[in-house]
Amino acid sequence: MTFYGSSVGELDFTTRYYRTRSGFGVGSTIPLGPCHRTATRRCEHRWHGFVFDAWNNDTPCNCWTKVGLGAASLPATGANFLKPWFIIFVRHGRATEFYFALKYID
Numbered sequence: 001m002t003f004y005g006s007s008v009g010e011l012d013f014t015t016r017y018y019r020t021r022s023g024f025g026v027g028s029t030i031p032l033g034p035c036h037r038t039a040t041r042r043c044e045h046r047w048h049g050f051v052f053d054a055w056n057n058d059t060p061c062n063c064w065t066k067v068g069l070g071a072a073s074l075p076a077t078g079a080n081f082l083k084p085w086f087i088i089f090v091r092h093g094r095a096t097e098f099y100f101a102l103k104y105i106d
Contacts (some may be wrong), residue, residue, distance in 0.1 A: 002101075010101040013072040018098075028095050030064060030088065049073055050088065067104075081105055 002010035019025035032052065035043035045052035050064035054076040066086040068074040075085060085104035089097040 004102065007102075009103070010099070012097065012099045014097045021047070026095050026098070029093050030090060030095060032093075046072075050086070055087070061087070061089060064090065069072075 001012070014026060016026045030047055032045045033047060034045075036043050036046060044054075047064060047098075049070070049072050050066045051073050052064055053060040053062065054065040054073065055061045055063065064087070065076050066073040066090060067076050067080045068083050074080045076085075082103045085099075085101045086094050087099040089093075089099070
């Protein structure tokens, strides 16, 4: 956990303890679903406003990323670093880590 002054600015966890009311958390599966063609990508997988491997810093992150607070993610680019970021890291289709930040700086 990182604080920005007296407020929580970043939260990161890998424990199975924290879950949503429906039971979603570390260990849960996230389906890839169908491909969506975009202007910049041949195949983009989406799930509840998240985009799979949207953040690609030289290598794919193997994660679901949502930038901003809207229903759909903003582009995962440096232009949006000062907006909220939500990242769910996955391995073999299962969530392994959650990272939430009010502003993301790589």
